[in-house]
Amino acid sequence: xxxxxxxxxxxxxxxxxxxxxxxxxxxxxxxxxxxxxxxxxxxxxxxxxxxxxxxxxxxxxxxxxxxxxxxxxxxxxxxxxxxxxxxxxxxxxxxxxxxxxxxxxxxxxxxxxxxxxxxxxxxxxxxxxxxxxxxxxxxxxxxxxxxxxxxxxxxxxxxxxxxxxxxxxxxxxxxxxxxxxxxxxxxxxxxxxxxxxxxxxxxxxxxxxxxxxxxxxxxxxxxxxxxxxxxxxxxxxxxxxxxxxxxxxxxxxxxxxxxxxxxxxxxxxxxxxxxxxxxxxxxxxxxxxxxxxxxxxxxxxxxxxxxxxxxxxxxxxxxxxxxxxxxxxxxxxxxxxxxxxxxxxxxxxxxxxxxxxxxxxxxxxxxxxxxxxxxxxxxxxxxxxxxxxxxxxxxxxxxxxxxxxxxxxxxxxxxxxxxxxxxxxxxxxxxxxxxxxxxxxxxxxxxxxxxxxxxxxxxxxxxxxxxxxxxxxxxxxxxxxxxxxxxxxxxxxxxxxxxxxxxxxxxxxxxxxxxxxxxxxxxxxxxxxxxxxxxxxxxxxxxxxxxxxxxxxxxxxxxxxxxxxxxxxxxxxxxxxxxxxxxxxxxxxxxxxxxxxxxxxxxxxxxxxxxxxxxxxxxxxxxxxxxxxxxxxxxxxxxxxxxxxxxxxxxxxxxxxxxxxxxxxxxxxxxxxxxxxxxxxxxxxxx
Numbered sequence: 001x002x003x004x005x006x007x008x009x010x011x012x013x014x015x016x017x018x019x020x021x022x023x024x025x026x027x028x029x030x031x032x033x034x035x036x037x038x039x040x041x042x043x044x045x046x047x048x049x050x051x052x053x054x055x056x057x058x059x060x061x062x063x064x065x066x067x068x069x070x071x072x073x074x075x076x077x078x079x080x081x082x083x084x085x086x087x088x089x090x091x092x093x094x095x096x097x098x099x100x101x102x103x104x105x106x107x108x109x110x111x112x113x114x115x116x117x118x119x120x121x122x123x124x125x126x127x128x129x130x131x132x133x134x135x136x137x138x139x140x141x142x143x144x145x146x147x148x149x150x151x152x153x154x155x156x157x158x159x160x161x162x163x164x165x166x167x168x169x170x171x172x173x174x175x176x177x178x179x180x181x182x183x184x185x186x187x188x189x190x191x192x193x194x195x196x197x198x199x200x201x202x203x204x205x206x207x208x209x210x211x212x213x214x215x216x217x218x219x220x221x222x223x224x225x226x227x228x229x230x231x232x233x234x235x236x237x238x239x240x241x242x243x244x245x246x247x248x249x250x251x252x253x254x255x256x257x258x259x260x261x262x263x264x265x266x267x268x269x270x271x272x273x274x275x276x277x278x279x280x281x282x283x284x285x286x287x288x289x290x291x292x293x294x295x296x297x298x299x300x301x302x303x304x305x306x307x308x309x310x311x312x313x314x315x316x317x318x319x320x321x322x323x324x325x326x327x328x329x330x331x332x333x334x335x336x337x338x339x340x341x342x343x344x345x346x347x348x349x350x351x352x353x354x355x356x357x358x359x360x361x362x363x364x365x366x367x368x369x370x371x372x373x374x375x376x377x378x379x380x381x382x383x384x385x386x387x388x389x390x391x392x393x394x395x396x397x398x399x400x401x402x403x404x405x406x407x408x409x410x411x412x413x414x415x416x417x418x419x420x421x422x423x424x425x426x427x428x429x430x431x432x433x434x435x436x437x438x439x440x441x442x443x444x445x446x447x448x449x450x451x452x453x454x455x456x457x458x459x460x461x462x463x464x465x466x467x468x469x470x471x472x473x474x475x476x477x478x479x480x481x482x483x484x485x486x487x488x489x490x491x492x493x494x495x496x497x498x499x500x501x502x503x504x505x506x507x508x509x510x511x512x513x514x515x516x517x518x519x520x521x522x523x524x525x526x527x528x529x530x531x532x533x534x535x536x537x538x539x540x541x542x543x544x545x546x547x548x549x550x551x552x553x554x555x556x557x558x559x560x561x562x563x564x565x566x567x568x569x570x571x572x573x574x575x576x577x578x579x580x581x582x583x584x585x586x587x588x589x590x591x592x593x594x595x596x597x598x599x600x601x602x603x604x605x606x607x608x609x610x611x612x613x614x615x616x617x618x619x620x621x622x623x624x625x626x627x628x629x630x631x632x633x634x635x636x637x638x639x640x641x642x643x644x645x646x647x648x649x650x651x652x653x654x655x656x657x658x659x660x661x662x663x664x665x666x667x668x669x670x671x672x673x674x675x676x677x678x679x680x681x682x683x684x685x686x687x
Contacts, residue, residue, distance in 0.1 A: 076108025154267030162187030324349030330385025417553015
């Protein structure tokens, strides 16, 4: 077993900013980022110099990285970045926004993302499939390529081609990886939802993108039980008018469906063992992923192939030091952006560990704290991805992974969804492993990557993200729109980067995208995170500037909750907020009961059951509280942010816009009456 030992710290006193780990000179020398810095001529390696070069001369940076990373494709003869001519405007762009939104990366390049994700020696390990019961299967690069080739032939037989939307309702398993690679290899656009989403939640997403093919698993495993999925898929399919075919990934009889139903195994052509890799433009569409605002249906974000590949490859190779032969396990579902981030590890020659199930599955004696660690140990994981909430639960349970498991190969622990608290940092180095890089990373579904993240050549300081990602011109702006250090402001990015989305899917999608991220500051990406920088160059994310809910790190919109709750006859009105509690976000729902009703246990359960069934388990509120009225603006809009401030005993920043201020008093009183007598405290919550 790996016995954790105290790490050497150079900090004078414990506390935020204390150095908990330093890479050895040998680790720095062997890191890919060191070799890349030499390629750029910035040795010795001061990271701040390398970062400044990456944003001051982005053409040179990305051109050099293409060659350094060995991107598979035709580079083209043009520049790495095609800048818009002075005064030139793209669709929906104007004035100062041209440089940011009009730049095109590698306009002459052609590539195939699936070809890049299937690199490696034929006998090298490509993927490990695991679930709550442990490891289930392993496939080599040659075996994965053969499975993708067979599935590719099957999809071609159904007419799948460039630009088609392939929707997937699948768990995180080998079939999902194979189908993703097969679809994208043909130039189709992949879009996936997690199995636990209810019918309405799935339709809110797939119903907007006009899919031609739906891929569904028969079932999925969660908390020791198999849950049916095929019936849900067929119900959803019946309400997707553009759908031409349904593909089921399991075995057994083919059920009747609203469209022709096929078994993947029967479609697949096993005689084809080598996939075809037609190459597409750098900005060819690759994924549609979903994020939510505070109202309305989820936004459908269309990401480009080359930009996604180049950005995540940079993050894996330089910031995670991911190498051929490494193994990455990241606990995620197929709806979260981290799923796409995980599978892209194949482009670095690493094996991906695909885990289906609960992180802490229920067993007879309580939560099985070792489920993920047993998989990591058996797979020889070098990179382990998780969340602050998971680490906190392990600490509460007294679990000691470093004592229980051989974690010798483990070099990096990554955490997303919310910033790590100082206690998470100390517990990880005490109870997991002393010699590793613990990286809190933060970015977004909108960019399929990170603005700030880890660095294997820099010290890890307690409570801090190590710094801005290469190629990302990250700044913190105050209320004057001036850059500040050491105090809170809004996180922005001032220069273009490859993984900026193409647009939102749907009517006026380009303009809606521009309005969402550039309206507040023309020509500057405004991400919505509140942050501050530290003297060491680190970053601390302190909250969200909007009212997006993020239970467990997964973004959901208030509108998704209202769409369900407003249909209940016992509810007259409601408002939902995401309350930061320790290292996570809880969904709190304040309800105005219908006339003649009280919010009793029966109505509470009715609300929770409806959200669980029609949205997803993540939409189910931790607290359902009764109020007499909901706060609205003078123009009739709900005020989620003001409600959150009232619930957490914070000053209401826009009180003058509230049409009925007494509603905020009622929310504050209801929150204060939560069992325990304590209002929650606002702590770090990331995007």
